[in-house]
Amino acid sequence: MANHKSAEKRSRQSKVRRLRNRMNKSAMKTVIRRVEEALAAGSEEDAKAALQVAIPIIQKTASKGTIHRNTASRKVSRLTKRVQAMQPLV
Structure with a gap:
């Protein structure tokens, strides 16, 4: 347990940040x-719609510092690639 006033504050701050990060990461995973x-x-329309919802949430999670920006880019890229693979080539 923290013994100094500043350490007690740090403890409170880290608890709030941990919960906030967990909430953001959970929303992203969902x-x-x-x-x-x-x-x-196999629903192409649903996949596209879900991807359009997912991209801003993943980017927001990175902008909050919960995940690294490169991790967010990688997740968006891989999801986009998988959704695009469902479409027949014209």
Whole structure:
């Protein structure tokens, strides 16, 4: 347990930040799971719609510092690539 006033404040701050990060990361994982479920179902329209919802949430999670920006880019890129693979080439 913290013994100094500044250490007690640090403890409170880290608890709030941990909960905030967990909330953001959980929301991100949920939208990614929805995209993957649409891909598994083979529904191209649902996958596109879910991806359009997922991209801003993934980017917002990175902008808050919960995940690294390169990690966010990688996740968006891989999801986009999988959704695009569902479309027949014209």
